[in-house]
Amino acid sequence: MAEIKVMKAKDMKKVSSRQKVGKVLGLTATYLFLGIMAIIVIFPFYWMISSSLKEMDEYRRAIPTLIPKVLDFANYVEVFTSEDLLLGKLFYNTLLVGVVSTFFSLIITVLSAFAFARLEFKGKNALFALLLATMMIPGELFTITNYQTINDFLGLATLGKALGNQFLITIGNWRNTYAVLIIPFLVSVFYIYLLRQNFIQIPNELYLAAKVDGTSDFKYLCKVMIPLALPTIISITILKMMGSWNSYMWPRLVANDEAHRLITNGLRTAFTNAEGVTDIPVQMAAVAVVSFPLFLVFIFLRKYIMKGVSRSGIKG
Amino acid sequence: MTTNQVKTVGVRKKSFAQTIRFDKWKGWIYLAPALVLLLIFTIWPIYNTIRMSLLEGYTTMKDVGGATFQFGIGNFKRVLEYPGFITCLKNTILLCVLTVPISTFLALLIAVCLNAIKPLQRFLQTIFFMPYVTNSIAIGMVFAAMFNMIIGGSARPDSVGIVNNVLEFFGFEYINWINAGSEYWANIVVMVVYIVWNALPFKILILLGGLQGVNKQYYEAAKIDSTPKWRVFTRITVPLLSPMLAYVVITGFIGGFKEYSSIVGIFGESMGPVGNAYALDTMVGFIYRAIGNQEGTASAAALILFAIIFAVTMVNLYVSKKTDYTGKKSNAKKKKKAPSAAKAAKAAKPRKSINLNATVKPVIAWSIYAATLVIAIALALIFWL
Structure with missing residues (x-):
């Protein structure tokens, strides 16, 4: 042995x-x-x-330097003071749109997810399936009609023109307003789906117990479900905020005036008009400034993003 | 006493039933805000897009002006006959077919390597996830700067860009990647590099998650049999990962067909190098440019895009279902089917070759199926014209 x-x-x-x-x-x-x-x-x-951080002369060298010889912060100064970019306004617009749309989007998402997860009503499953089916359709398909819609909301602008009513025209035409950047994207079927899946995992006994105690649905939602699903809600918040930080096409289409322009558009348009040699170091400084908040999010909230992302595949 | 109790219970039951009946319309109240917005911004557009695509030469301007449009499929015809659209289709398909396999393969390799190491795993994982949290326009501008040449007074550009510097360091000649006069293939290479870079983090995240969920018993069994690493990879890892691979490939194709902002990031709104605008235009770019003046055409193009995405997704799902196997069971099936005339010739080692064939299949099959499908669609369209 x-x-x-x-x-x-x-x-x-x-x-x-x-x-x-x-x-x-x-x-x-x-x-x-x-x-x-x-x-x-x-x-x-x-x-x-x-x-x-390089001066243009250093940047143009035939053999580039990996580490700048002279740290030149003038590029950043130029980014923050440039008339082309108006960074302060861009930051303000983007933050405003991001915060407001995230806030309302969360309310709508939580209410809908709760309805789909806990409440019983006729046609619930069929409706949910229908909503999920719309996720397959590329967003560009909606954009075409939405562009018409916001130019003439519910036909109000046309009606206003026919009646000569300035108020109706103003209400009907949403171009170059903050509303047009916020309202069309308040509902995301994907977020509803994500949160519903989380809500469903919360044991039904808690709900029934609350019912027996006479707790109203709304109170139960606020006191029990939201705290329990908080990680998912945080994921949604971050993804939504990142979405408005990175959105490009819709804002360019409907609100590209100086007063309402968002950061990505500002960045792209500020450097496409320039003729001849673009000052790349300044451009890179601008890109770094725009990317900086995203880096912060990445460093501190990575866990939540990864959790949300691993179930999606959608950027924002 | 007892009757009283029963009564109370009865009353309670009734009120509970009432609550439930109340719930029946309560659900709709909770859903109301979402439904109203969805009705306006999602459901109505679906109907309206189909309607506009079927009205010949539809534009909003004329519609508001009171014009009427004939019913027909002229918009679809016009889209497909328009030479610009064929360029868009070609670019989109080319980028898809190139980037999806490359990024999936690289992501798989990185995920497997990450899964095999212990020290630094967390750190490297974090680094590989970094490109996800970026603005694709902004970082596109960084890539453009890396490939960009700065033309000076002399024959050789003042600066050839860091990528060319690296190429020259290894003894290659510098290439005009994105500047005026650059060639199409060079532009495509730049786009592929950027899109793959952008697509990696998501794929690595999903595949690594899948790998960490694989039952360790399989690997231990392979270790006892001292199975070579490559075979462990093709016979255990890839088959067990096939659902995640399918997911990654499908989302990759969907994203690839909607490629737009990464091109704007590098080339700007002109979607091509200076002097060759729209050389790299894509389907989405085509749709966006038709918005505001030719809604009928835009709608038709959007529906064609949807049809392609739908078809590719369905084929991918079908293939992944077929190749998603639970190890031995389907291997055995394939073994039984295999002894055909051609394979009988290799009678010496039939088992090995067949098995290998069957196990590498998931990855290769998807790529091949998807690529064939895409090419078939493209050919069908071109021949139809």
């Missing part, structure tokens, strides 16, 4: 020493590959920051 054990141990040692070499080689290759990929992934961020 003991002999067999010794034999086995010897064999094991032989095998394992051969395997060890392979294992070390394998691990080295793995780390090497991951290291190179990580550098490739992170390099654009590095290049953005490094370029933003």
